[in-house]
């Protein structure tokens with residue numbers, strides 16, 4: 001089936017908006033990325049499930065996107081059906097001490113709802129951009145806490161077993177990773193378990209976290225958050241700064257002068273610019289410290305030579321990747 005036929009079928013399904021050759025730079029915080037051959041925004045949870053069932057049955061490659069704040073999309077785009085959670089997975093139900101929310105709900109919105117319901121536990125997430133779904137997959141975290149601490153259960157679409165509920169434990173959250181990265185699972189909604197808290201203390205912590213973010217990160221420029229994972233217990237930002245990389249530039253991609261583990265798009269940066277800069281940073285940190293930085297941002301697109309869309313194919317993990325340096 002070609003992309004027009006796929007789009008036609010999705011339109012007949014009447015699940016929501018369908019577009020062909022949609023530029024993904026419109027849907028990423030980096031403002032980078034070529035077109036998705038088909039882009040669909042289902043209006044309901046059932047619509048999301050119907051699209052997922054259909055693409056699976058037809059063996060059409062698919063990819064799910066939240067707010068696009070943690071991805072670097074290839075300049076060549078993605079030859080797949082890209083499914084956005086932005087519209088269809090928006091439900092929220094607050095029943096203290098729990099919040100049930102759709103994967104397309106913004107994390108910041110959930111923080112404000114929790115504060116309003118005098119629930120504590122989610123203050124760390126106030127300035128993490130993106131959706132609940134993206135935060136689950138990435139086990140997003142800040143200020144010493146992460147999603148793992150608040151997720152009770154997740155309603156998932158499992159390509160093999162259909163829609164079912166998994167526990168937080170089954171999601172196997174670890175530092176910036178989860179089982180979602182290795183299983184054909186899509187998060188549809190989640191139940192967060194919080195605790196009754198003092199409303200003033202909750203608001204003060206949120207305020208403090210927001211101010212800290214504004215001081216330390218280039219929030220006004222297009223970026224995708226931390227580029228590399230921290231090689232714990234060290235910090236990627238410290239290592240990158242130690243090799244003098246702040247301000248290094250490739251095309252319009254620049255290592256942030258405010259926070260060295262951020263790359264900012266100064267105008268018309270391409271994915272190629274960002275990749276080239278990432279390689280340079282990674283190589284120099286390796287030469288200076290022997291530490292190989294691993295990307296936190298997720299690569300979406302073909303690997304070099306048209307292989308699968310993973311960093312492994314771009315860089316061949318670990319030592320093998322060093323051959324490219």
Ligand SMILES: Cc1cc2nc3c(=O)[nH]c(=O)nc-3n(C[C@H](O)[C@H](O)[C@H](O)COP(=O)(O)OP(=O)(O)OC[C@H]3O[C@@H](n4cnc5c(N)ncnc54)[C@H](O)[C@@H]3O)c2cc1C
Pocket residue numbers: 029063064065066067068069070071085103127128129130131132133134135136137138139140141142180185186187188217218219223224225226298
């Ligand atoms: C300025 C800035 C600051 C940031 N600060 C932090 C921070 O402090 N801590 C932190 O952890 N992150 C941070 N990030 C990264 C990012 O905000 C988080 O990783 C966020 O949780 C991603 O959510 P998203 O909706 O944008 O996901 P996307 O970028 O759209 O997707 C990320 C990954 O999740 C997958 N995905 C998305 N939704 C679903 C779903 N429903 N089911 C299955 N898979 C899904 C996508 O396929 C992709 O692989 C920052 C980013 C920016 C731009």
